[in-house]
Amino acid sequence: MEPEQFSRLFEQIIGRKLTPSEFLEARATGFDPKEIKSIAKIDALATTDADDLSLHPQDPGYQPPPQDLSFSPDARSNAEDAATSDGGAEGSIAHDRYESADPHASGFTQPPNLNPQQDAPTTGPTASGDPTLGDSTAVIAPVNKKSKKTMVAIIAAACIVCVIGAVAFFLFQRNREIDLSNKITVTFEGYDGYGTASYNESEVNEYLMHELMLRAGYSEDEYNMVITSDGADLDETDPRYGTVGSWGESLDIELSQEDKLSNGDVVTLxxxxxEETPVKSFEKEFTVENLKKVQTVSTKELVQDQVSFSGMNGAGFANVDDELLSVEGNNQGLSNGDKVTVVLSDEYINNLLEKGKAPSEDSIEIEVAGLKEFSGIGKIDTLLDMVAKLPSETYEDEPAGEYDSYSVNYAFESGKTYIRLDSASSYSYQDDVNAETAISLVTAYKVTKTTTYVEDTYSNKAGDVETEVEYTYFGYQNVSVYNDSLVLSDLYDVEGYSDNLDMDAVYAELEMDGYTEYTPQQPAA
Known part of the structure; x- marks a missing residue:
């Protein structure tokens, strides 16, 4: 019988494959099927015949039985005898292989991946090309259930390690501080001396929102909902919402200087x-560069024809184009010789920069000049005389009559005179050259009222004298000026409040109302 047929028949009858020793013994019998039970060392009464119903290795559901890797003395002796009787190379090789397979023999080396106590997967054809027995140099056993469980356990452990690693990495990423040092980009634009600095605020804010929401416990889907709906669907009572809000309020991103930059300047981000906000605090310096060069123009030359002064000396003001220039500080009550600071507007500077020019300074100090004297206004002395008559016209003496018990007399003591430049129309403005000019002229007075009793009364006796003092002012307001002369018609006289406690209080009241002290010029001798 052919070795392949013998081997298959042996497996069907005995229920397992031939061992190497049994194969050599079968070959010695010429592969006689009658010797199968004898070769297998099995009692005929305990075995099946050739018609055994055991599954063929190719049949579905077949599970090969475990193979015994140990060798009995008889099998080893038979194998050695068979090898000796054959005298060929195969006998010698088989003898050597059985020697190497004895784990108790001197110099034994266990084949790789082969453990007599553990099964190993079967292999393919032998090196000699015989596909029936597999590799004759190593006895291969089929995989058992224990091996399968071990492999499943190893795979499961590997999966658990991967999951734990992924979770640990996610938690590390979530809990670490947000570092913006490589996210913020500072950009410099404009012209040398007038450059501006900015950073990618929108991009940074979007990144911060994403990172802070995730650290507060929001999911990616919830973040995407915020981006698409402007946060309208977020629950403001959610603790996570409050957490993100408090983090954002505690966070501050600023540049040390954002405008009027020159090449070479250093800006600090x-x-x-x-401490509760998961954002890293830091400072980072940037050097300004690549700003455009411009031609410098004298600021004095730029504004000298755009500033003029109107009014009167002591009550003047500067005229400027409000869209281009502005006057720093008080622009009222100016006198010749005063200094005013004129500031160039951003619009004016930008217009110059577009032409490749830049002012030498953003502001300049200009001296007030050309204001006329109030004394040069025609008929002002006449108005002063009219003011002087107002107290006595307002407060007249009251002599005691036939039926009066007392008399009243008034005394007036003049103080300083004040003048104010006004607009005759409430719809005109100081910088309107066509506006009608007007002045207000007042003089402070101390008014003393004396009451003298000429007969006895319920509370006084004849001869008693009572004195009352008040401090006030008298004058005229909004007196029109035409062709450098006052128009003395339709005059409106005024009187100050009478609750001032001294003359200084009157002066303070007038100055706060925009009045300036006026000293009439004495006529030349």
């Missing part, structure tokens, strides 16, 4: 956050 500062990111600061509270």
């Amino acid at each position: 500062k990111v600061s956050a509270s």
Whole structure:
């Protein structure tokens, strides 16, 4: 019988495959099927015949039985005898292989991946090309259930390690501080001396929102909902919402200087956050560069024809184009010789920069000049005389009559005179050259009222004298000026409040109302 047929028949009858020793013994019998039970060392009464119903290795559901890797003395002796009787190369090789397979023999080396106590997967054809027995140099056993469980356990453990690693990495990413040092980009634009600095605020804010929401416990889907709906669907009572809000309020991103930059300047970016906010605080310096060069123009030359002064000396003001220039500080009550600071507007500077020019300074100090004297206004002395008559016209003496018990007399003591430049129309403005000019002229007075009793009364006796003093002012307001002369018609006289306690209080009241002290010029001798 052919070795392949013998081997298959042996497996069907005995229920397992031939061992190497049994194969050599079968070959010695010429592969006689009658010797199968004898070769297998099995009692005929305990075995099946050739018609055994055992599954063929190719049949579905077949599970090969475990193979015994140990060798009995008889099998080893038979194998050695068979090898000796054959005298060929195969006998010698088989003898050597059985020697190497004895784990108790001197110099034994266990084949790789082969453990007599553990099954190993079967292999393919032998090196000699015989596909029936597999590799004759190593006895291969089929995989058992224990091996399968071990492999499943190893795979499961590997999966658990991967999951734990992924979770640990996610938690590390979530709990670490947000570092914006490589996210913020500072950009410099404009012209040398007038450059501006900015950073990618929108991009940084979007990144911060994403990172802070995730750290507060929001999911990616919830973040995407915020981006698409402007946060309208977020629950403001959610603790996570409050957490993100408090983090954002504690966070501050600022540049040390954002405008009027020159090439070579150093701008510091500062990111600061509270200890509870998961954002890294740091400072980072940037050097200004690549700003465009411009031609410098004298600021004095730029504004000298755009500033003029109107009014009167002591009550003047500067005229400027409000869209281009502005006057720093008080622009009223100016006198010749005063200094005013004129500031160039951003619009004016930008217009110059577009032409490749820049002012030497953003502001300049200009001296007030050309204001006329109030004394040069025609008929002002006449108005002063009219003011002097107002107290006595307002407060007249009251002599005691036939039926009066007392008399009243008034005494007036003049103080300083004040003048104010006004607009005759409430719809005109100081910088309107067509506006009608007007002045207000007042003089402070101390008014003393004396009451003298000429007969006895319920509370006084004849001869008693009572004195009352008040401090006030008298004058005229909004007196029109035409062709450098006052128009003395339709005059409106005024009187101050009478609750001032001294003359200084009157002066303070007038100055706060925009009046300036006026000293009439004495006529030349």
